[in-house]
Amino acid sequence: MNAPLPVEPRKSYSPRVCPPISPEEEDAALARRIVGCAPERDVAAEAELCRRFASRIRLFALKRLRSDAAAADLAQDVLMLTLQKLRSGEVREPERIGAFVLGIARQTMIDSSRNSARRERLLETFPADLSPVEDEPREILDTDRLHHCMQALVERERAVLLMTFYDDRSAEAVGAELGISAANVRVIRHRGIRHLRDCMNLAEVAS
Amino acid sequence: MSTPSCAPEATLLAYWLGELDERAESALEEHLFGCARCSARLQSLVQLKTAIRRAFLSGDVSSVLTEKLIERVQEAGLRVREYRMGPGGSVQCTVAPDDDLVVAHLRAPLTDVARLDVIFEDLPAGTRHRTEDVAFDPATGQVTLLPNVTQLRKLRFATQRVELVAVEGASERVIADYTFNHSPYDSVRP
Numbered sequence: 001m002n003a004p005l006p007v008e009p010r011k012s013y014s015p016r017v018c019p020p021i022s023p024e025e026e027d028a029a030l031a032r033r034i035v036g037c038a039p040e041r042d043v044a045a046e047a048e049l050c051r052r053f054a055s056r057i058r059l060f061a062l063k064r065l066r067s068d069a070a071a072a073d074l075a076q077d078v079l080m081l082t083l084q085k086l087r088s089g090e091v092r093e094p095e096r097i098g099a100f101v102l103g104i105a106r107q108t109m110i111d112s113s114r115n116s117a118r119r120e121r122l123l124e125t126f127p128a129d130l131s132p133v134e135d136e137p138r139e140i141l142d143t144d145r146l147h148h149c150m151q152a153l154v155e156r157e158r159a160v161l162l163m164t165f166y167d168d169r170s171a172e173a174v175g176a177e178l179g180i181s182a183a184n185v186r187v188i189r190h191r192g193i194r195h196l197r198d199c200m201n202l203a204e205v206a207s
Numbered sequence: 208m209s210t211p212s213c214a215p216e217a218t219l220l221a222y223w224l225g226e227l228d229e230r231a232e233s234a235l236e237e238h239l240f241g242c243a244r245c246s247a248r249l250q251s252l253v254q255l256k257t258a259i260r261r262a263f264l265s266g267d268v269s270s271v272l273t274e275k276l277i278e279r280v281q282e283a284g285l286r287v288r289e290y291r292m293g294p295g296g297s298v299q300c301t302v303a304p305d306d307d308l309v310v311a312h313l314r315a316p317l318t319d320v321a322r323l324d325v326i327f328e329d330l331p332a333g334t335r336h337r338t339e340d341v342a343f344d345p346a347t348g349q350v351t352l353l354p355n356v357t358q359l360r361k362l363r364f365a366t367q368r369v370e371l372v373a374v375e376g377a378s379e380r381v382i383a384d385y386t387f388n389h390s391p392y393d394s395v396r397p
Contacts, residue, residue, distance in 0.1 A: 027241070056239060056246045059253060063223060098241030105240075141258045147267045150259065151355075158270050159342035162263050165256040167279060170224045177273045179344040190217050193255070202255070 027052060031094035034086040041087070050079050053101050060105050066168070074112060078105045142200070149199035157192030164189055213242065219249045223256075266308050266356030271325065271341035274351050277310050294383035301392045302359045309359060311352040315371050315383040317345040322374040325352070330366040339374075365389045 030052075033045040057078045061071035081104050085091050091100055150158055163174045164185075171182040171189065178185070196202075214222075214235055221227050222235050239246050262268050264285065281287050285307040290298050293314045302309050317323070325338045343350050350371060370384045 027243075052243060053240075055250055056243075059239070059246065059249055060236065062253070063225075099237055102237060102240040141254065143258070143262070146258050147262055150262055150268045155271060155338045155341050158268070159272055161259055162268070162270055162272060163276055163342075164224070165259045166263055166276060168224055168256075170226050172226075177275050177344060178342050179346060186217070186221075189220070193216070193220075193252075196255070196259075202251075 027097050028095040031086060031091060031097040031100075034083070035089060035091060035094055038087045038089060046083055049097075050083075053079060053082070056098075057101065057105050060102070061109065064109060074105070074108060077112070078108050081108065141202075145200055146196075149196050152199055153192055153195055157188055157195060160185055160188045161192045161196070213245050213248075214238065216248065216252065219245070219252055223249070223253065264307065268353075269355040269358075270353045271338065271343065272310075272351050272353050273342070273344060274312060274347065274349060277308075277351060277353075280308065290387075292385050295385070297386040297388065299388050299390065299395070301390050301395050302356060303392050306356065309354055309356055311354075311369075311385070311387070313350045313352065313369070313371065313383065313385055314348055315350055317343060317348050317350070317382075320345055320373045320382070323350070324372040324374055324379070325350070326370040326372060328368040328370070330368055359389070362389050363391055364394075 025048075027049070030045045030049045033042050034049065036042075037045070054075050057075040058071045061074040062068065065071050065074070078101065082101050085100075085104070086094075091097065093100070150161075153161070160174060160178075163169060163177065164171075171185040174189075175182045175185045218227070218235065222232060225232075227235065239249060264280075277287060277289075286305055288302060288306045288309045289312060290300055290310070291312045291314070292298055294316075296313075298311075300309070300311075320343075322339075323341050323343055325341055327336045327338070328334070341350065352369070365388075367387045367389070368384060369387065370381050372379050373382050
């Protein structure tokens, strides 16, 4: 009878225990944590980084694509690529993570217009990263109150806001339609937004 | 180069509307990607502008706009019921269940008019409401009224007289008037 083969101890996966994330933790600190944890994954830091950057990338994409769905797709692609690069140590300056993500977003925007198949490849390669990203919480606007406040604006402010925001037209374009200067449109637009916020008790997020 | 400090809301809006030059846009974008607070401010602005657009498309806001805007709305596939009238004109009007918006294009002699007010008078009660300093382009010779569709749907039979008033300093003159005879859709449909 053959002697029993030595049994190798089973390798078990134990994720590195990382300290909890504080809300004050800077973006750069999160990026450093992800880099420092590689090849293991700092799941909490990755999730927090995605949560913070999702809305920034989405706004960047929405400005160009004017489609919520397309912007959400691009945000997911950019986040996947960002995490890949962080995990593989390709981010040389984690303290400039914002500029790094913007660079990827710009490149992805160029690539996506060239090659739509790229996203399909990413989806196949990194399905685990595709869970929906929890975005920053958004304000909930009271629709009835908004209608009331829109109606409470002086007519010219209301018209300029509607003409501006129906299809995101510049002050030059709105001014040309109304026979007034772009500078005048900007003043009316600014006043209209301020009056609307006052009426809705919406404070501008402090700068 | 990243913008060192947070930009005012007017600059964020100019960025969103593509009014900044390439260099300023690029610098602000870098700042936005590194500044959670400014990103949240832009997000808040975009939400507000989205809500304003929805309010317009829902027909819950009345205003005086331009024909060009209404053309863009129609090109986007919305159903707009239009009435066109010259000075002294009268029209039988309604709103159908599948109308998204209703507009009245009023021709008027607008040359040399600096400020234009609109007076709405409900007949026969005589209740008057004045909207001051409406938006118009004198070159088009036309004013485009957009009534609140939700309120129109609640109306039964009603008559409204509309006056366009040119205002010059302390003096003013009526330059045209129009009459709208509204009937509910269920009473006029074929």
